[in-house]
Amino acid sequence: MKKNIDIIIMGPQGSGKGTQARMLAEKFDLQIFETGAIIRNIAKQDTDTGRKINEITNIKGDIIPWSFMKEKILGQKLNELDQDKGIIFDGTPRIMEEAEFWSEKLRKVGRNIDYVFYVDISKEESVKRLSIRKQCREGGHSLIVGKDVKEEETKCPICGSEVYRREDDTPEKILNRLEWSKKLLSPVIEYYESKNMLIKINGEQSAEGVFEEIIGYIK
Numbered sequence: 001m002k003k004n005i006d007i008i009i010m011g012p013q014g015s016g017k018g019t020q021a022r023m024l025a026e027k028f029d030l031q032i033f034e035t036g037a038i039i040r041n042i043a044k045q046d047t048d049t050g051r052k053i054n055e056i057t058n059i060k061g062d063i064i065p066w067s068f069m070k071e072k073i074l075g076q077k078l079n080e081l082d083q084d085k086g087i088i089f090d091g092t093p094r095i096m097e098e099a100e101f102w103s104e105k106l107r108k109v110g111r112n113i114d115y116v117f118y119v120d121i122s123k124e125e126s127v128k129r130l131s132i133r134k135q136c137r138e139g140g141h142s143l144i145v146g147k148d149v150k151e152e153e154t155k156c157p158i159c160g161s162e163v164y165r166r167e168d169d170t171p172e173k174i175l176n177r178l179e180w181s182k183k184l185l186s187p188v189i190e191y192y193e194s195k196n197m198l199i200k201i202n203g204e205q206s207a208e209g210v211f212e213e214i215i216g217y218i219k
């Protein structure tokens with residue numbers, strides 16, 4: 001197997017891609033580049049960038065403008081990565097500019113994306129899972145009740161912070177969010193499909209089943 005494998009994992013909310021990213025990171029000794037977690041951490045910082053991100057994402061509920069995202073977040077975080085270790089990208093790229101950004105950055109250091117996995121689940125399954133999901137306060141982990149966390153459990157099994165149910169996890173709002181992110185992501189999916197890089201994985205099976213399917217492709 002190649003020494004530093006670079007993997008992108010994508011999928012709709014509720015597909016369990018975060019769990020797969022963690023399992024892959026452990027198996028192949030990869031660094032996880034998780035945009036959502038990075039943004040949440042920066043938003044907590046009392047710096048110019050932190051305050052701006054907090055205002056955009058937490059107060060206004062908007063999407064961070066791409067130019068800002070590129071300069072202040074991705075570029076800087078990329079420099080902190082260990083060059084001798086493979087990377088798993090979780091939750092990025094979300095838009096075409098981001099996909100091109102990663103291709104270019106990796107090419108510059110003599111690397112490339114080796115695998116792009118899309119963990120596919122139906123809209124109905126997504127809604128079903130998200131309706132019984134809880135979040136954790138600190139790590140932003142998405143936990144499926146009965147699968148990742150017990151109903152009565154109050155602490156996140158991954159980071160130990162408090163778990164709660166999001167108020168906006170109603171079927172209608174979930175559907176809206178799914179449609180919205182699907183619309184944004186579809187050019188990215190087509191881009192990797194056109195390069196024959198997209199590997200679709202059946203996400204409607206156990207986490208172990210999904211994992212087996214994924215690692216079957218890694219040579």
Ligand SMILES: [Zn+2]
Nearest residue numbers: 136139156159
């Ligand atoms: Zn957590």
